[in-house]
Amino acid sequence: MAHQPTPDERRFRALASSSVERITELDARGRVVYVGPSHGRAQDDVLDSLDHVHPDDRAAVAARFAEVYRRGEPERVTFRVIDLAGATRWIESTITPFPAEDGERHVLVVSRDVSQARELEHRLRESRERFQLIAENAYDMIVEYDSDWKLRYANDRAHAVFGIGQSDFESRLDTDFGWVHPDNRNRIKANFERVTSGELDVVDATYRSRRADGSWCWIDATLRRYLAADGEPHFLAIARDVTERFEAEQRVRDSERRYRELVENAPLGIFVVQDNRIVFANAAAAALHGSASPAALCGTNLSEWLNEADVRAVIESVARSSRGTSGGGTFTLHLTGADGRERRLSGVGTMITYAGAPAFQCIVRDVTELERSRRDQEYLSLQLQEARKLESLGVLAGGIAHDFNNLLAVVLSSVRYARSQDATPEDRSDALSDAEEATESAARLVKQLLAYARRRSPEVRNVDLSEMACSLTDLLSTALPGDVALELDLAREPLLVRADVVQLEQVLMNLVLNAADAVSDGPGVVTVRTSRQYLEPAQLALWLGGEDLAGGWYACLAVEDTGAGMDAETRTHIFEPFFTTKQDGHGLGLSAVLGLVQGHRGAIDVASEPGRGTRMRVFLPADDTPVPSTAHRARAAIVLVAEPDGGVRGSAAEILRGAGMEVIEASAAQAQALLEIHDDELDAAVVDGALRAADGRRLVQALHADRPDLPLLALGAPDDEPLSADREALISTVRRPFAPDALRDRVARLLAKRDARG
Structure with missing residues (x-):
């Protein structure tokens, strides 16, 4: 079964x-x-x-x-x-x-x-990991709360910004909103309540929040309400620390405010042009135009308040500025404003962007009074120079009067002798020749004085400082006291500067006269030197007027004296107008020198100590224009005629030129400087045989030392002191007054002896 x-x-x-x-x-x-x-x-x-x-x-x-x-x-x-x-x-x-x-x-x-559940679980895990990775590395802060406002999540950025721990996030949500700045508290509290009540799902806000250290930071946040899987409302806040951005924006706003206040309240007129129309203008620009307000000026066309030439100047300025051409953007305007006043404006313009389109910004100032003041200053400066020149002429007058008296004595005595019955025809001829020479000497002295004193417009050209110093030697020597010697130490090569020769003569004259005053209490020496130096900007900046000069080659004109010197306090004031240490001085000389030197873009250096004299050096930009060479000129005998008496010197020079010789005329003081320049070119020298003056003795000593082979002809008497005992073969004497044939013959014989010696 x-x-x-x-x-x-x-x-x-x-x-x-x-x-x-x-x-x-x-x-x-x-x-x-x-x-x-x-x-x-x-x-x-x-x-x-x-x-x-x-x-x-x-x-x-x-x-x-x-x-x-x-x-x-x-x-x-x-x-x-x-x-x-x-x-x-x-x-x-x-x-x-x-x-x-x-x-x-x-x-x-x-x-x-x-398998399917595992796949879903794997995807969910990857999604969570991805979210975790994004959230933890996000620049933004991410915070989530549940319906009871218990913290569910806060990323690392949130902890870092506020400097608080996990538990502190819940305690921050107190009903008083103490973590929000008082200025923002009511607004943030109202937004918060609208989201929590469900009136709004999302709200954005920018506010200041307190950090753990008590400082405030600016937060830009979004608060969102959503339903979670359990049906309960959750709240997600995504926020960003915008403190740096907000502060940068605030700086920009502050900068714009300051710029606006600066422009609107600037004493300079500022306006902006677009399409030939004014689109912005400040109060100063409106005032210059004579307008009631900046608004009344805006919208007008440039041609409504500028003439055609000035409009063209502004347009060309715009073109230069846009091409970046050096000096571009500058212009000058002549304005007749709405108030009827005529003004001269100086301006500068630059290309800008205005309202998103290209524009031209102009900054202008009223230089009407400045131009008038400049013209007045130029006039006063000219008057100052003329006053100092008159002062110099006054100093020269004493010395010139003495020389004129001597020359007039020669003329008077010669005329009287010629009219005497005892004079032979030959004596009368010699006497009239002496009178003629004295008259010519007087004429040359007057010519130099008039050239120095003449009033004319400045003429800038190449000037050789050494040659200029030589040409003033007679005039300067006349102005010096008898016990003050003038020495020249001049550059051998041409020393060219671009300058007005008359103004440079005034500089040298003032410096030498000041040096002579410094040694007026006793015997002394005033030395004039010229040289060429390369200077760095740092060196130039140490000297008066050299602060803004560029480095390079400069020509130096120096005047040194053996006087009493100056202390530091005096040195700081010597270039001030009307400052003087002389009882009868005006204090105009050195201030005029400074003005003239600065006008030639030069600088001045002063070195002086009490008891050690003074050295003043003037530095001017050297001109490198080549000088025609004289090395290959036609070779005629070159003879230096160094004679203190201008009449005798001029007569001897004319006689030797008539014999086909080339003659260099100079006083004894000048001759020492010319000897350095023309040392190798000289074939003979005619000097004063009396050797009574210090300059004459120094000249002969220099000739003995530098050119022992140079033939010398002494103008003097037979009983004068001999020039040298060891060079008698190349020395001869012609007695004063000399006959033209005797002078020509003696010089020719000396040249022949020199040639015979080889």
Whole structure:
């Protein structure tokens, strides 16, 4: 009789038949004893053997089954299998041990395919990891609260910005909103309540929030309300620390405000031109135009308040500025404003962008009074120079009067002698010649004085400093006291500067006269030197007027004296107008010198100490224009005529020129400087044989030392002191007054002796 299933068996079989899970019974040796009806004929069954378990999981699964058999306790295991198509599937099995009818321990294995669930779980885990990675590395702060405002999440950025821990985020949400700046508190509290009540789902706000250290930071935040999976409202805040951006924007706003205040309140007129129309103007520009307000000036055309020439000047300025030309953008305007006043404006313009389009910004100032003051200053400067020149002429007058008296005495005595009955015709001729020479000397002295005193417009040309110093020697010597010697130490090569020669003469005259005053209490020497020097800007900056001069080659004109010198306090004031240490001085000389030197882009250096004299050096930019060479000129005998008496010197020079010789005329003081310049060119020298003057003695000493082979002709008497005992062959004497033939003959004989010596 067939076995009738019990009610439990029937229920189990019904359950196994309807279950979507695979039900399998294994005996103690792992053999399949039973398989649920719904899976018994499955062609893709892969759970009937461990061979289908993934190789990486096979050992672990076998161990787990063995453990269940051993312990007799149920266990759940998840593993991978390889299906018949070769795909990997995830299986979850519950292993339950039970005693079989034969007394052995069997296990019931209930398995299901969890591949899809595992895939979903994997994707969810990746999504969470991705969110975690994004959230933790985000520049923004991300904070989430639940419906009870318990913190669910806060990323690292939020902790870093506020400097607080996890628990502090919940305590920040007090009802007083103390973490919000008082200026923003009411607004943020109202927005917060509208979101929490559900009136709004999203609200944006910018506010200041307090950090843990008490400082304030600017926060740009979005608060969003959403329903979580459990149906409860959650709140997500995404915020960013915008303190740097806000402060930068505030700085820009402050800068714009300051710029606007600066422009609107600037004393200079500022206006902007687009398409030949004024689109912006400040109050100063409106005042210069005579308009009631800047608004009244805006919108007007340039041609409405500028003449055609000035409009063209502005347009050309725009063109120069756009080309980047040096000095471009500057212009001068002549304006007759709406108030009828005539003004002269000086301006500078630059290209700018205004309201998104190119424009020209002009900054102008009223220079009407400045121009008038400049003209007045130029006039006063000219008057100052003339006053100093008159002062110099006054100093010269004494010396010139003395020389004129001597010359007049020569003329008067010669005329009287010529009219005497005792005079022979030859004596009368000689006397009239002496009178003529004295008259010519007087005329030359007057000519020099008039040239110095003449008033004329400045004429800038190449001037040789050494030559200019030589040409003034007679005039300067006349002005010096009798016990003050004038020495020249001049550069051999031409020393050219671009200057007005009359102004340079005034500079030298003033410096020499000041030096002469410094040594007026006793015997002394005033030395005039010229030289060429290369100067660095740092050197020039130490001297008066040299602060802005460029480095380079400079010509130096120096005047030194052996006087009493000056202390530091005096040196600081000597160039001030009307400052003087002389009882009868006017204090105009050195101030005029400084003005003239600065007008020639030069500088002045003063070195002086009490008891050690004074040296004043004037530096002027050297001109490098080449000077025509004289090395290959026609070779005539060159004779230096060094005679203190101008009449005698001029007469001797004319006689020698008539004999075909080239003559260089000079006083004894001048001759020393000319000797250095023309040393190698000289063929002979005619000098004063009396040697009574210091300058004459120094000249002869220099000739003995530098040119022992140079023939010398002495103008004097037979009993005069001999010039030299060891060079008598190249020395001759002609007695005063001399006849033209005698002078020509003596010089010719000396030249012949020199040539004979080889």
